[in-house]
Amino acid sequence: MDEFSLIQTYLAPLAGAGGFGLLDDAAIYKPRGGFDLVLTKDSFVEGVHFAKGRYGADTAERLLRTNLSDLAAKAARPAGYLLSIAWPNRADIKFFAGFAAGLRDAQQSYDFTLFGGDTVRTDGPMVISATFIGEVPSGQMVTRSAAQIGDDVWVTGTLGAAMLGCHYVTGKAIIPPPTGPALWAFENAYLRPEPRLLFRKALRQYASACADISDGLLSDARHIAKASAVNIMLNFNRIPFAPDAKDWALAQDDPLAALIELLTFGDDYELIFTAPANMSEGLLAAASKTGLRLTKIGHVSESSDAPKVTCQDAQGNVMIFPKTGYTHF
Amino acid sequence: MDEFSLIQTYLAPLAGAGGFGLLDDAAIYKPRGGFDLVLTKDSFVEGVHFAKGRYGADTAERLLRTNLSDLAAKAARPAGYLLSIAWPNRADIKFFAGFAAGLRDAQQSYDFTLFGGDTVRTDGPMVISATFIGEVPSGQMVTRSAAQIGDDVWVTGTLGAAMLGCHYVTGKAIIPPPTGPALWAFENAYLRPEPRLLFRKALRQYASACADISDGLLSDARHIAKASAVNIMLNFNRIPFAPDAKDWALAQDDPLAALIELLTFGDDYELIFTAPANMSEGLLAAASKTGLRLTKIGHVSESSDAPKVTCQDAQGNVMIFPKTGYTHF
Numbered sequence: 001m002d003e004f005s006l007i008q009t010y011l012a013p014l015a016g017a018g019g020f021g022l023l024d025d026a027a028i029y030k031p032r033g034g035f036d037l038v039l040t041k042d043s044f045v046e047g048v049h050f051a052k053g054r055y056g057a058d059t060a061e062r063l064l065r066t067n068l069s070d071l072a073a074k075a076a077r078p079a080g081y082l083l084s085i086a087w088p089n090r091a092d093i094k095f096f097a098g099f100a101a102g103l104r105d106a107q108q109s110y111d112f113t114l115f116g117g118d119t120v121r122t123d124g125p126m127v128i129s130a131t132f133i134g135e136v137p138s139g140q141m142v143t144r145s146a147a148q149i150g151d152d153v154w155v156t157g158t159l160g161a162a163m164l165g166c167h168y169v170t171g172k173a174i175i176p177p178p179t180g181p182a183l184w185a186f187e188n189a190y191l192r193p194e195p196r197l198l199f200r201k202a203l204r205q206y207a208s209a210c211a212d213i214s215d216g217l218l219s220d221a222r223h224i225a226k227a228s229a230v231n232i233m234l235n236f237n238r239i240p241f242a243p244d245a246k247d248w249a250l251a252q253d254d255p256l257a258a259l260i261e262l263l264t265f266g267d268d269y270e271l272i273f274t275a276p277a278n279m280s281e282g283l284l285a286a287a288s289k290t291g292l293r294l295t296k297i298g299h300v301s302e303s304s305d306a307p308k309v310t311c312q313d314a315q316g317n318v319m320i321f322p323k324t325g326y327t328h329f
Numbered sequence: 330m331d332e333f334s335l336i337q338t339y340l341a342p343l344a345g346a347g348g349f350g351l352l353d354d355a356a357i358y359k360p361r362g363g364f365d366l367v368l369t370k371d372s373f374v375e376g377v378h379f380a381k382g383r384y385g386a387d388t389a390e391r392l393l394r395t396n397l398s399d400l401a402a403k404a405a406r407p408a409g410y411l412l413s414i415a416w417p418n419r420a421d422i423k424f425f426a427g428f429a430a431g432l433r434d435a436q437q438s439y440d441f442t443l444f445g446g447d448t449v450r451t452d453g454p455m456v457i458s459a460t461f462i463g464e465v466p467s468g469q470m471v472t473r474s475a476a477q478i479g480d481d482v483w484v485t486g487t488l489g490a491a492m493l494g495c496h497y498v499t500g501k502a503i504i505p506p507p508t509g510p511a512l513w514a515f516e517n518a519y520l521r522p523e524p525r526l527l528f529r530k531a532l533r534q535y536a537s538a539c540a541d542i543s544d545g546l547l548s549d550a551r552h553i554a555k556a557s558a559v560n561i562m563l564n565f566n567r568i569p570f571a572p573d574a575k576d577w578a579l580a581q582d583d584p585l586a587a588l589i590e591l592l593t594f595g596d597d598y599e600l601i602f603t604a605p606a607n608m609s610e611g612l613l614a615a616a617s618k619t620g621l622r623l624t625k626i627g628h629v630s631e632s633s634d635a636p637k638v639t640c641q642d643a644q645g646n647v648m649i650f651p652k653t654g655y656t657h658f
Contacts, residue, residue: 023556024473025399025540026369026463031360039444040355041411041460045451070354082370084413084458115368122374124453129413131370131460134355144353211354227352 001093003119010100016080016113027115029079029133036141038076038134042067046088046125051170055088055095055126058191060102066214067130068110068195069269073212075142075203076134078110083117086127110197140204147209147228147274153298154283156196157270159217160245160262165190176251182244189242193269202286203273210273216264218309218321220272221298225307228274234298237314239263260321274300330422332448339429345409345442356444358408358462365470367405367463371396375417375454380499384417384424384455387520389431395543396459397439397524398598402541404471404532405463407439412446415456439526469533471602476538476557480603482627483612485525488546488599489574489591494519505580511573518571522598531615532602539602545593547638547650549601550627554636557603563627566643568592589650603629 001009012021018028031037042063044050050059064081071078083103087096107113115133165186167174178186196212203210209228211220217239225232241249241262249258275283280296287294311319330338341350347357360366371392373379379388393410400407412432416425436442444462494515496503507515525541532539538557540549546568554561570578570591578587604612609625616623640648 020472020474020556023552025371025543026367026403026405028470029366029368030467031364031366033362035360037358037360037366038355039358039411039460039462041413041446041458042354043413043415043447043449043456043458045415045449045453045456047452048449074355076355082368082460084370084372086372086374086456117370118372120372120374120377122454122456123376124374124456125451127372127374127415127451127453127456129372129456129458131368131411133368138359141357143349145349214354223352227349 006093006096007119010096011114014100014103014107014114019113019115022116027082029115032135034138035135036138038071038074038136038141039131040067040070041129041131042070043127043129045127055091056098057102057105060099061106062191063128063130064103064106065193065195066269067132068197069193069212069214071132071134072196072200073142073210073271074134074136075140075200076136077197077200078112079133079135080113080115081130081132082115084129085119086122087119088126089121089123091126110195142203142207142210144209144211144224144227147224147230147300148276149230149300149302150277151208151274151300152277152280152296153221153232153234153272153274153300155217155240155270155272155295155297156199157293158240158242159213159268159270161186161189161242162193162267163262163265164245164248166267174248178244178248185242185244190267193267195269196271196292198290199271199287199292202283206275206279206283207273208275210271213268213270213272214266216266217272218264218311219266221309224272224274225309229303229307231301231303231307232298232309233301234309234311236311236319238295238297240293240295264321335422335425336448339425340443343429343432343436343443348442348444351445356411358444361464363467364464365467367400367403367465367470368460369396369399370458370460371399372456372458374456384420385427386431386434389428390435391520391522392457392459393432393435394522394524395598396461397526398522398541398543400461400463401525401529402471402539402600403463403465404469404529405465406526406529407441408462408464409442409444410462411444411460413458414448415451416448417455418450418452420455439524471532471536471539473538473540473553473556476553476559476603476629477605478559478629478631479606480537480629481606481609481625482550482561482563482601482603482629484546484569484599484601484624484626485528486599486622487569487571488542488597490515490518490571491522491596492591492594493574493577495596503577507573507577514571514573519596522596524598525600525621527619528600528616528621531612535604535608535612536602537604539600542597542599542601543595545595546601547593547640548595550638553601553603554638558632558636560630560632560636561627561638562630563638563640565640565648567624567626569622569624593650
């Protein structure tokens with residue numbers, strides 16, 4: 001099957017208005033008056049961001065879900081995306097149908113279309129890259145840079161399950177071995193993270209700054225601290241670990257080190273955000289309406305020096321961590 | 330140097346308004362009223378789209394120029410781009426400064442800024458991907474699908490030099506060896522193709538359909554034929570070959586085969602477009618104003634069956650070609 005047939009068979013059905021059935025090299029997007037566009041782009045490399053040889057639906061869907069998480073953190077609605085696929089020569093083309101099915105599932109779950117992109121071959125690992133266009137009412141995008149001194153720090157959902165899911169998917173032993181339901185929850189947390197798009201209206205209304213947790217809670221908190229030129233203090237005992245992940249950590253020789261590992265691994269794709277202290281009630285009501293767990297885990301304070309994130313234990317002592325998150329270089 | 334320092338040192342200076350100094354995961358773009366957006370995305374794989382190990386300015390600049398050519402074919406003005414870089418572990422980070430300089434040169438030549446993107450590592454070949462946002466007055470985008478029966482077919486500039494430039498850059502012998510100025514012209518045609526952005530107003534005014542020549546004249550003509558459901562007939566003897574490339578072809582054992590090779594290799598990044606027959610005068614005047622060579626090379630006719638592109642020789646005989654252009658699969 002040549003490039004054009006492959007695109008026409010598997011990708012063209014995913015294209016919406018403006019994508020010209022993928023018969024063109026470009027797409028058209030007619031912006032709605034009164035909206036700003038949010039642009040974001042993220043890539044996956046085989047063997048780095050997904051397991052070697054995993055060319056099917058899982059990988060495609062996770063690429064889109066993680067990009068959608070970037071839009072969720074900006075309080076934006078997804079409109080569509082462009083996709084580049086560098087398909088390995090060693091990967092059978094038969095996997096392409098599954099890959100396209102993963103794209104379709106994510107599109108149907110979150111209501112957006114494919115605008116375009118390109119498909120090429122590579123001798124090396126698979127590299128895929130998505131660029132998303134989102135929209136947000138003019139002037140209402142939530143950034144990382146407007147956290148205010150005195151704000152509360154919040155986190156959505158629970159943390160830690162994605163790390164164990166990643167270990168499972170990449171064949172790394174988890175000891176003690178999780179029971180069936182926990183294993184399924186770990187795998188699902190890693191492969192199908194839930195972009196918190198439904199919370200976008202509440203974010204616009206209440207949040208001062210937001211980031212999604214892709215590199216680890218502490219690392220992403222630091223992104224907000226740095227961009228906002230503030231300090232962030234987190235209360236370690238308030239951090240909402242996924243119960244099964246916490247059970248795993250507590251069964252380790254050094255439970256504290258294991259908990260910290262869960263916080264610095266990343267891949268949770270929950271949101272960390274800051275909001276004025278008097279917004280708690282409104283936030284909790286909005287979260288409750290969308291069935292979302294929301295936890296206040298810290299506060300924003302003045303930074304007299306380089307902005308930093310610290311974590312304090314139940315006794316109020318500042319904790320020291322060896323590393324704060326994932327970096328690529 | 331870690332990922333964040335690399336981005337802050339080399340890429341942040343390339344970011345414009347809306348890019349947040351690349352401190353955020355997303356960019357904001359405020360669309361101007363009365364304009365549609367044109368979206369396009371293209372990737373380069375090391376060893377496929379550029380020579381192995383060529384990690385510097387040339388490759389970065391060519392990636393942007395070839396993407397700009399897609400916007401030029403749509404009669405759009407570039408606004409900005411997002412860039413994904415999968416940087417090989419074996420490539421020294423010292424090349425990153427040169428790579429960024431190539432991005433900067435293209436940005437300065439064509440007046441657009443960097444919105445964002447991501448930078449990751451790979452064990453395999455380098456893979457880079459750019460997504461461009463262009464703008465065009467509402468409803469005035471030129472597509473591939475509106476060529477009309479009776480239209481003339483035009484091409485900008487000259488063809489063929491890029492193939493010989495590619496051979497030179499990838500170390501393939503060119504026989505007979507070109508003289509100095511010809512070699513420089515070949516190399517330049519391949520590494521620094523000129524996106525025909527200055528011709529966009531004329532395209533909006535006169536053209537019915539347009540494509541840029543990335544896969545080869547015949548292949549890209551076929552894209553227009555297929556999308557417009559028409560036949561395209563080209564006059565072989567009117568095709569404007571680059572003089573030095575034509576000299577090379579005429580010195581080969583089979584000059585005709587060599588000329589056809591020049592037409593089916595691609596990488597010229599000129600524009601092929603269709604326009605009503607009574608638009609010749611206006612088109613030639615507009616081209617002359619921007620110093621652009623413009624050649625009428627054929628015409629559009631009715632397609633009773635599957636749309637096709639044919640080429641006829643000086644005697645009016647239809648020519649048969651073994652392949653029509655580059656395909657990735």
